Amino acid sequence: MSIDIQTAARVAKLARIRVEDEALPALAQEFSNILDFIEQLNEVEVEGVEPMVSVTPMRLKRRADGVTDGNMQEKILANAPDAREGFFAVPKVVE
Helix, strand or coil: CCCCHHHHHHHHHHCCCCCCHHHHHHHHHHHHHHHHHHHHHHCCCCCCCCCCCCCCCCCCCCCCCCCCCCCCHHHHHCCCCCEECCEECCCCCCC
């Protein structure tokens, strides 16, 4: 696939990249090379190939997802400048 200079200039403008006029032909050629490589990748047969995250088969270590209340209310509220009835007290901002 071939990208012309006008298309390269438009892509640069949309990406908010300042490109000098003398650099546009090289940019258009780079875009064309990238699209040619993508077309090559589309020709590869991947039917039946499992997606992979790493070249070594491994699973991430997982911990139990348990919900707790933390049992640290006193410690947390000790840092508050103003705490009342077990909650943070903040000034009223809406009348």
